[in-house]
Amino acid sequence: VIVSTRQDGPDAQASPALTVDQVRAAAGRLRGVAHRTPVLTSRTLDRMCGGTVLLKAEPLQRSGSFKFRGACNRLSQLSAAEREHGVVAYSSGNHGGAVALAAALLGVGADIVVPANGPAAKLAAIEGYGARLHRYDPARQQREEVAAGLAAQRSLTVIRPFDDYQIMAGQGTVGLELAEQAGELGPGPDRGLDLVLVPVGGGGLAAGVSTAVTALQPGVQVIGVEPAGADDTAQSFRAGRRVALERVETSADGLRASQPGELTFAINARLLADVVTVTEEQIAAAMLFCFARLKLVVEPSGAVPLAAVLSGVVPVAGRRAGVVLSGGNVDPETFAAMVG
Amino acid sequence: VIVSTRQDGPDAQASPALTVDQVRAAAGRLRGVAHRTPVLTSRTLDRMCGGTVLLKAEPLQRSGSFKFRGACNRLSQLSAAEREHGVVAYSSGNHGGAVALAAALLGVGADIVVPANGPAAKLAAIEGYGARLHRYDPARQQREEVAAGLAAQRSLTVIRPFDDYQIMAGQGTVGLELAEQAGELGPGPDRGLDLVLVPVGGGGLAAGVSTAVTALQPGVQVIGVEPAGADDTAQSFRAGRRVALERVETSADGLRASQPGELTFAINARLLADVVTVTEEQIAAAMLFCFARLKLVVEPSGAVPLAAVLSGVVPVAGRRAGVVLSGGNVDPETFAAMVG
Numbered sequence: 001v002i003v004s005t006r007q008d009g010p011d012a013q014a015s016p017a018l019t020v021d022q023v024r025a026a027a028g029r030l031r032g033v034a035h036r037t038p039v040l041t042s043r044t045l046d047r048m049c050g051g052t053v054l055l056k057a058e059p060l061q062r063s064g065s066f067k068f069r070g071a072c073n074r075l076s077q078l079s080a081a082e083r084e085h086g087v088v089a090y091s092s093g094n095h096g097g098a099v100a101l102a103a104a105l106l107g108v109g110a111d112i113v114v115p116a117n118g119p120a121a122k123l124a125a126i127e128g129y130g131a132r133l134h135r136y137d138p139a140r141q142q143r144e145e146v147a148a149g150l151a152a153q154r155s156l157t158v159i160r161p162f163d164d165y166q167i168m169a170g171q172g173t174v175g176l177e178l179a180e181q182a183g184e185l186g187p188g189p190d191r192g193l194d195l196v197l198v199p200v201g202g203g204g205l206a207a208g209v210s211t212a213v214t215a216l217q218p219g220v221q222v223i224g225v226e227p228a229g230a231d232d233t234a235q236s237f238r239a240g241r242r243v244a245l246e247r248v249e250t251s252a253d254g255l256r257a258s259q260p261g262e263l264t265f266a267i268n269a270r271l272l273a274d275v276v277t278v279t280e281e282q283i284a285a286a287m288l289f290c291f292a293r294l295k296l297v298v299e300p301s302g303a304v305p306l307a308a309v310l311s312g313v314v315p316v317a318g319r320r321a322g323v324v325l326s327g328g329n330v331d332p333e334t335f336a337a338m339v340g
Numbered sequence: 341v342i343v344s345t346r347q348d349g350p351d352a353q354a355s356p357a358l359t360v361d362q363v364r365a366a367a368g369r370l371r372g373v374a375h376r377t378p379v380l381t382s383r384t385l386d387r388m389c390g391g392t393v394l395l396k397a398e399p400l401q402r403s404g405s406f407k408f409r410g411a412c413n414r415l416s417q418l419s420a421a422e423r424e425h426g427v428v429a430y431s432s433g434n435h436g437g438a439v440a441l442a443a444a445l446l447g448v449g450a451d452i453v454v455p456a457n458g459p460a461a462k463l464a465a466i467e468g469y470g471a472r473l474h475r476y477d478p479a480r481q482q483r484e485e486v487a488a489g490l491a492a493q494r495s496l497t498v499i500r501p502f503d504d505y506q507i508m509a510g511q512g513t514v515g516l517e518l519a520e521q522a523g524e525l526g527p528g529p530d531r532g533l534d535l536v537l538v539p540v541g542g543g544g545l546a547a548g549v550s551t552a553v554t555a556l557q558p559g560v561q562v563i564g565v566e567p568a569g570a571d572d573t574a575q576s577f578r579a580g581r582r583v584a585l586e587r588v589e590t591s592a593d594g595l596r597a598s599q600p601g602e603l604t605f606a607i608n609a610r611l612l613a614d615v616v617t618v619t620e621e622q623i624a625a626a627m628l629f630c631f632a633r634l635k636l637v638v639e640p641s642g643a644v645p646l647a648a649v650l651s652g653v654v655p656v657a658g659r660r661a662g663v664v665l666s667g668g669n670v671d672p673e674t675f676a677a678m679v680g
Contacts, residue, residue, distance in 0.1 A: 038378050040400065046467070059635035060380065121632075128384070249604075288672060295399035295668030297635040327634030332628060336676035 017267055018165050020215035023172035023208060026073040030173055033105065034069050034311045037061050039181040042293050049309055050317035054185065054193070056178045059296055059328025063129075065254075066174050066205060066326050067098035067161075073170030074159055075102045083108050088156040090143035092118035092126075094254055094327055095161040100131035111156060113147045121331045162204030163261035172208025178322045179216045192217045194319040196307035199326050200224040200233045200275060201255040203264030209324065210271035219246075221273035223314055225305045227283065233260045233268065234275040251280055251338065254301030254327065276314060282307040289337040291297065299330035300338070357607055358505050360555035363512035363548060366413040370513055371470035373416075374409050375447065377401050379521040382633050389649055390657035394525060394533070396518045399636055399668025405594075406514050406545060407438035407501075407664050411512030414499055415442045423448050423463055428496040430483035432458035432466075435501040438473035442605050451496060453487045455466055460673045464549075481559025502544030503601035518662045519556045532557045534659040535646035537664030540564040540573045540615060541595040549664065550611035563654055565645045567592045567623065573600045573608065574615040591620055591678065594641030594667065616654060622647040628679040630665065639670035640678070 040055045058066040074330075075087065086109030089099040096112040103110035110131040114123055115138045127133055136146045151158050161168065175196065182193045196213050198206045203224075210222040226234050235243040236259075239295035244259040260268065286303035289310060290296045298306075305323045308314040314321075380395045398406040415427065424448030429439040436452040443450035450471040455478045467473055476486045491498050500507065507534055515536065522533045538546045543564075550562040566574050567590035573585040576599075586601040600608065608615075613679050618626075626643035629650060630636045638646075645663045648654040654661075 038400070043402075060378070064635055206676075252565055291637055291675075295404055297631055297636040297637060332631055332676070332679050335631075336672070339672050 017263065018079040018168050018172070018207060018211045020212055022165065022169040023176055023212045024052040026069070026166070026169040027173045027176055029076050030069055030074055030170065034072055034173070035061055036177055039178065039185060040294050040296065041185070042045070044293055045289070052320045053309060053316060054178065054182055055294065055306070056107065056174060056322060056324045057296060058174065058324065058326050059302060059326075061095045061300055063094070063101045063136070064327055064329040065094040065098065066171055066324070067094040068101060069173050070103075070167035070170035070204060070208075071095070071098040071102040074164065074166040075099070075106055075108060077166060078108065078157060081255060082157045085155040085157065086110060087159050088113065088147050088150050089159040089161070090147040091161055092122055094329055095130075096126045097122070097129065099159050099328070100126045100129035104130045111145050111150055112151070115143070119331065122329065130208070136154070140184045144213070162202030163263045165263065167212070168204045168208040168264065168267070170208070171205040172212040174205065174324055175209030175212035176216070177212050178209075178324070182320070193220050193322045195221040195223060195314070195316070196322040197223050197225055197308055197314060199252075199255055199301055200226050200268070200302065202257040202261045203233060203268050204261065205324070205326060206272060207264040207267040211267060214271055222271060223271050223308070223309045224268065224275040225278050226275060227304060228257055228277040228279050230255050230257070231277045232258055233265070234277050236260050236265060237269060237272065237275040240269070240302065245278045250300070252283060252301040252304055257305065270307070276308055278304055278307040278311060278313055282311045282313070284338045286310055287335070291339060296325065297330065297335070298325050299327050302326040302328060350658070357603070358508050358512070358547060358551045358630040360552055361508040362371040362505065363516055363552045366409070366506070367513045367516055369413055369416050370409060370510065373412055375401055376409070376517055379518065379525060380634050380636065381525070381623060384633055385629070389612065392660045393649060393656060394518065394522055394660070394662045395646070396514060396662060396664045397632065397636060398514065398664065398666050399638055399642060401667075403437045403441045404667055404669040405434040405438065405642070406511055406664070407434040409513050409560070410510030410544060410548075411435070411438040411442040411499065412509035414504065414506040415439070415446055415448060418448065418497060419505060422497045424444060425495040425497070426450060427499050428453065428487050428490050429499040429501070430487045431501055434669055436466045436471075437462070437469065437669070439485070439499050440466045440469035445520055451490055453483050453490070455483070459671065462669065463626075465533075483527045501631050502542030503603045505603065508544045508548040508551070508604065510548070511545040512552040514545065514664055515549035515552035516556070516666070518549075519553050522660070522662060522678070531660065533560050533662045535561040535563060535613070535654070536562050536655060536662040536664070537565055537648055538664045539595055539641055539644040540566050540608070541575060542597045542601045543608050544601065545664070545666060547607040547614060551607060554611055562611060563648070564608065564612050564615040565648045565654070566615060566617050567595055567619040567644060569618050570595050570597070571617045572598055573605070574617050576605060577609060577612065579617040590640070592623060592641040593642055594639065595644065616648055618644055618647040618653055622651045622653070624678045626650055627675070633677060636665065637668040637670065637675070638665050639667050642666040642668060
């Protein structure tokens with residue numbers, strides 16, 4: 001029996017939700033399967049912001065984003081019966097590709113529910129991993145319902161994109177690695193990170209990373225960053241309850257959730273130091289910086305935290321900041337139009 | 341005294357030219373200064389070509405290309421007097437940026453001779469590293485002469501782009517790392533690499549890499565790849581002597597040398613298994629592949645060896661191939677025009 005030494009109130013004790021041990025267990029499952037992505041640095045960036053910035057390069061993760069970590073952790077824990085029946089996920093983006101690849105590697109069948117008008121390149125990538133596509137009409141149908149229907153009909157396991165502790169634990173391995181790599185990159189493991197910036201969509205990455213890094217480095221500030229046009233978590237954070245937006249509008253297609261997850265928000269409301277927003281222009285400038293200086297392709301959603309640093313929305317002068325570049329799945333035409 | 345166990349003829353014995361020990365010494369000098377760049381893999385690429393491809397990601401090197409390795413190795417061996425007077429290099433591209441950055445890190449003054457009509461972004465990057473720019477008119481002046489004039493006037497040391505053993509030794513560390521990383525990535529260090537593909541401009545990278553990997557893994561084939569529009573080394577390799585081209589035409593601005601180096605060709609003629617060429621369309625397709633699947637920005641020159649794999653010019657079916665992606669310095673407008 002492990003006696004908790006946490007300083008949280010009785011409520012947190014009663015619902016431990018997600019623990020760093022779950023994130024550590026996920027890291028064990030991902031070893032040799034997911035990449036330990038490199039941390040990049042830029043002397044130019046450090047000079048521009050007056051601090052030290054460590055950029056966690058998840059575009060170099062398998063399937064092109066951090067989402068592979070959560071999908072892989074979740075799918076590797078399916079029972080034999082669940083494996084045999086297969087899984088279903090709803091997403092035209094990174095979660096769909098991640099589930100498709102993780103399923104292929106584990107020899108599990110995958111059905112991915114995608115909008116009929118989804119981007120052809122992303123749908124082709126999902127099919128390329130060997131998953132079956134199920135197109136739905138977003139004007140008439142709810143994707144959750146389409147997935148639930150398929151699941152009921154064929155005994156499939158629904159793999160939710162963020163509101164699932166095993167998904168969050170997988171995403172949290174980004175934070176585990178970042179904290180470790182911050183020590184390896186000097187100036188000594190005792191120094192660590194002063195703050196960590198993560199993008200927030202449904203909140204799974206933020207919940208996993210904040211759980212991991214605040215446990216490893218008490219005192220670190222984890223800051224969530226959203227596009228101004230999809231600031232549901234920023235509004236919810238200030239209101240102290242989950243706010244649902246009527247509409248979202250941003251190029252960051254991975255962050256278009258209109259409401260925080262129930263499980264993720266309970267964690268993020270407690271562990272995040274703040275949630276801030278950036279504009280579309282700031283996102284495009286961050287993508288261009290990644291292209292020109294880091295030689296890394298970063299999608300709009302993935303550039304959001306760096307946008308907060310470059311724009312000064314989050315000042316990092318004199319501090320050591322970890323920034324999660326969460327993914328790189330953007331097609332060249334969209335990219336050219338944004339940064340050209 | 342180390343007794344050579346090489347099987348080469350008396351001529352090679354008489355002029356050892358460049359040895360793997362010089363490359364190892366360079367690696368020691370670069371430790372903690374240059375990045376040990378990651379090796380990327382792609383399941384999609386392996387499936388497409390039927391082999392295993394390990395991609396050495398030099399766009400992630402400091403200054404955005406492998407050129408930093410040679411510059412750093414060369415500059416770190418300057419005498420105290422040479423350091424005090426400073427260095428001069430001629431290049432509007434990767435060598436210029438690499439010398440400028442290496443000089444800045446070592447506290448040495450650097451003058452870089454650049455064409456007056458050179459790309460503004462690259463010239464700005466060189467200045468950003470703290471070097472002085474000297475513009476010349478390529479229609480009227482020879483850049484080597486401009487540099488020699490400055491060197492004579494101010495006792496500067498000329499840092500040649502490739503025909504210099506210390507430059508070659510630095511570039512060779514790419515091969516040293518690739519061979520090591522090939523072992524780390526499995527299926528076991530004894531397996532190693534069957535072939536290694538490198539881009540060839542003046543031939544410094546090819547000479548360094550071939551020296552390193554053929555010493556570490558006897559039997560490995562090192563293949564040089566050139567754009568069809570700048571095939572001076574391919575022609576020279578077949579002729580058995582250095583051929584000079586009347587004109588070169590390629591988007592691969594780092595590979596526009598019209599004649600192989602004297603010192604580099606002596607090594608490459610002996611150690612390369614072959615020199616092949618690729619078309620401009622094949623280069624653009626390889627850049628697009630890097631963007632879409634690897635999330636890596638690769639400049640035209642850097643994509644040339646991968647173009648040979650993707651096009652089938654060099655078959656890798658059933659083999660384990662190391663491919664050097666040598667740099668990522670391409671501006672977004674040029675990139676968009678090439679792959680859009």
